[in-house]
Amino acid sequence: MEDISQYEEDLWEDFEDDWFAPPQITYREAVERLQNLAINRTDVLVEWDGKQEWDGRRWRDDARVVFPEAQGLRVRLKSAAQLNHFERIVSSGIPLPERHAIWYPQDGAIKARLVGDFDQFHSALVRSLFPRQKRAVDLESPLGADLAGMLASTGAFHVSEAADGSGRSLRLVSVPPELSLLYNTRHGGGLSPSLELSGVSASNATEAQKILVAYGTSYLFGLAKAQGASLRLWDTGYRLGSRRGPSYSTKVRFPQRQYDAEPAELYGAGNAAGRHPVERYLKYYQVLEFYMPKAVDWEVTQQGVARQKLAQSPYSRTQKDGSLGIEQNQLDAVINLAVTPADVAGLLGDRELFTTLSNPRIIQHVETLEHDGSGAPLTSSDYRRDISSRVYGIRNRIVHMKEGGGVKGTPLLGLHSREARDLAADLRLVRYLAEKAMENWATDLP
Numbered sequence: 061m062e063d064i065s066q067y068e069e070d071l072w073e074d075f076e077d078d079w080f081a082p083p084q085i086t087y088r089e090a091v092e093r094l095q096n097l098a099i100n101r102t103d104v105l106v107e108w109d110g111k112q113e114w115d116g117r118r119w120r121d122d123a124r125v126v127f128p129e130a131q132g133l134r135v136r137l138k139s140a141a142q143l144n145h146f147e148r149i150v151s152s153g154i155p156l157p158e159r160h161a162i163w164y165p166q167d168g169a170i171k172a173r174l175v176g177d178f179d180q181f182h183s184a185l186v187r188s189l190f191p192r193q194k195r196a197v198d199l200e201s202p203l204g205a206d207l208a209g210m211l212a213s214t215g216a217f218h219v220s221e222a223a224d225g226s227g228r229s230l231r232l233v234s235v236p237p238e239l240s241l242l243y244n245t246r247h248g249g250g251l252s253p254s255l256e257l258s259g260v261s262a263s264n265a266t267e268a269q270k271i272l273v274a275y276g277t278s279y280l281f282g283l284a285k286a287q288g289a290s291l292r293l294w295d296t297g298y299r300l301g302s303r304r305g306p307s308y309s310t311k312v313r314f315p316q317r318q319y320d321a322e323p324a325e326l327y328g329a330g331n332a333a334g335r336h337p338v339e340r341y342l343k344y345y346q347v348l349e350f351y352m353p354k355a356v357d358w359e360v361t362q363q364g365v366a367r368q369k370l371a372q373s374p375y376s377r378t379q380k381d382g383s384l385g386i387e388q389n390q391l392d393a394v395i396n397l398a399v400t401p402a403d404v405a406g407l408l409g410d411r412e413l414f415t416t417l418s419n420p421r422i423i424q425h426v427e428t429l430e431h432d433g434s435g436a437p438l439t440s441s442d443y444r445r446d447i448s449s450r451v452y453g454i455r456n457r458i459v460h461m462k463e464g465g466g467v468k469g470t471p472l473l474g475l476h477s478r479e480a481r482d483l484a485a486d487l488r489l490v491r492y493l494a495e496k497a498m499e500n501w502a503t504d505l506p
Contacts, residue, residue, distance in 0.1 A: 090140035091123045097150045103129045104150055130155040130265070135242055145237045153238060156269045160243045160294040163268040170257045170272050173239055174232075174280075176291035181232075181253055182207075184287035185216055208234065208251050215256065217283055228259040230279045232291075253291065255279070292476060317502040323347040327494055337483040338458055338475055344487070345455050347494035348394050351501055355393035356384050375445035388452045392445065398497040401442040407492055408437050416485035417450070423479050423486060425470040426453035451490055454483075 085093075088110075095106045108123035125146060127133040133155050137146055149155075154163045161172035185207055198204060210216060211234040221227030232253040239254060255276050262268035276293050283289050323346075329335065330343035360371045372382040373389035374396040384390055408414045408429070414437055416422055418429040427449035432438050457473035473479050 085140055085143070087123075087137075087140045090143040090146075091137065093143065094123070094125065094137070094146055094150050097147060098125075101150070103127060103154070106150070125150060127155050127157075131157045133157050133242065142241065145241055149238050149242065154265050154268070155242055156265060156272065157243070158296045159269055159272060160239065160296070161269070161272055162238055162242060163262070163265060163272075165262070165268075168258060168260050170255075170260060170268060171233075171236055171239060172255045172257070172272055172276060173235065173243065173294040174253050174255055174291045175294055177289070178252065181289045181291055182251055184283075184289040185211075185251075188216065188287065204251070211251065211253065216253075217287070219279065219282075221259070228257070228275070230255065230257050230275065232256070255293065295476060295478075316505055317499070318505045319498050319502050320350070323350045323494070323498055326350070327491075327498065330491060330494070336475065336480070337487060338473065338480050341454065341483055341487055341490060342458060344490040344494040345451065348391060348451070348490070348497055351394050351398075351497050352387070352390040354501060355397050356390055358397065359384060359393045375448065377445075388449070391452050392448045394497055395444050395448045395451075395493060398493060398500045399444065401444065403496065404443050404447065405437065407489070408443060411436070413485050413488060416482075417489065422482050423450075423454060423473075425457065426450050447489065447493075450486070451493065454486055454490075 091106065091108050095108075098104045098106045105126040105128065106123060107126055109121065122136040122138055125135045125137065135146075135149075137143075149162065152164050152166050154165065155161070156163055156170070156172075159172055161170055163170045189207075189210075211232065215231035215233040218229065218231040220229040233256050235252050235254045255272075257272060257275055260268070260271050260275075262271055273293065280291050280293070283291065326343045326346045330340045330347070332340070335343075356368055356371070359374060360368055363371045365371050369383050369385040371384040373384065373392040375389075375392045377389065377392075382389060384393060408417070414429065414431070415435060418431045418435070420428045427446050429443055429446050429450070430438060430441070437443070453470075454473065457470055460470075460472070
């Protein structure tokens with residue numbers, strides 16, 4: 061299972077009381093110690109008005125540690141029990157928020173959050189220690205506890221620049237409390253890994269982050285190649301569009317229509333929530349692709365031409381670019397038969413969906429739907445041509461993985477990019493089109 065969430069809920073409530081040792085000093089004394097440490101730095105502020113009130117569940121008006129040069133990152137000191145970890149951050153740590161990392165210049169070390177398939181990582185960890193182990197290991201067993209202890213102490217998959225272990229080195233370790241505090245993620249005291257890069261020297265935070273990305277990405281690629289572990293550095297690319305998925309009717313009826321088996325399998329694969337959004341998008345697109353020959357044959361017959369290349373897209377495109385020998389226009393033919401203008405108007409009546417599809421900042425370098433100035437669809441407008449262009453444009457940005465860009469130089473829609481995490485609305489759109497295409501070419505059951 062992939063662990064990529066940001067865990068926006070309250071961190072302090074998520075963990076048991078013994079996550080931090082009981083405080084030995086008062087909250088005020090803890091704040092004063094942090095303020096004294098921050099005096100020596102220009103890039104750290106400790107803000108507190110001297111008040112703290114109990115609301116029956118937690119302390120309010122907590123002190124905040126602010127990092128103005130790290131995108132204004134602000135972290136609450138929720139208890140004096142957290143003092144030891146905050147002291148290390150304030151005394152010598154420099155956050156790298158774009159990668160959910162922290163750099164310790166004096167130690168020459170960078171620690172960074174990782175995301176990815178933790179189940180695969182656990183399997184790789186077991187294989188590295190017990191090559192003959194065939195059965196899955198219960199991570200709740202004593203062996204699982206030993207693995208967690210190893211991550212917390214010596215770490216795993218340690219590599220060094222020099223044979224004697226000197227120079228720069230990388231290893232995977234359990235998530236340190238500093239990362240959990242800084243970025244409000246779950247404390248990884250168990251088997252959640254983070255990356256530790258040691259022996260590095262940088263003149264500033266920007267350079268430190270570049271070093272982290274360069275060496276960290278290469279190391280994780282090597283780990284994937286050697287151990288099959290799918291891990292990557294955190295990237296703060298965030299969603300701009302809707303996160304809402306499709307709605308479901310919930311009603312299952314006795315079948316009366318027969319659907320083609322191959323696209324039905326592709327559609328089912330597209331519905332798999334465990335798949336990456338990019339992969340799901342392509343599965344739905346392949347459903348549309350399956351019906352291109354049928355749609356083209358229909359258009360050739362309707363237009364009365366002898367060959368496919370002589371037939372034109374059902375939508376207004378230039379004579380040069382309108383031939384049904386081009387995949388974009390074959391998609392036009394599928395959509396033209398699968399949905400009506402009224403079908404599309406009903407779908408785009410969802411304001412949240414249309415807002416995303418009409419915003420050029422969310423998925424860039426593809427067709428956006430024109431609105432009426434107030435953010436609503438144009439009255440009586442047939443959006444099918446624009447939808448076809450958008451669906452095909454996203455497909456090209458995913459498929460054409462040429463360095464420097466794909467068709468017409470448009471950049472790749474990267475697997476772990478912000479745009480990939482913003483595909484929810486377009487997944488709803490292409491899923492809907494796939495459904496309608498399957499329904500259009502379904503036949504009566506005997």
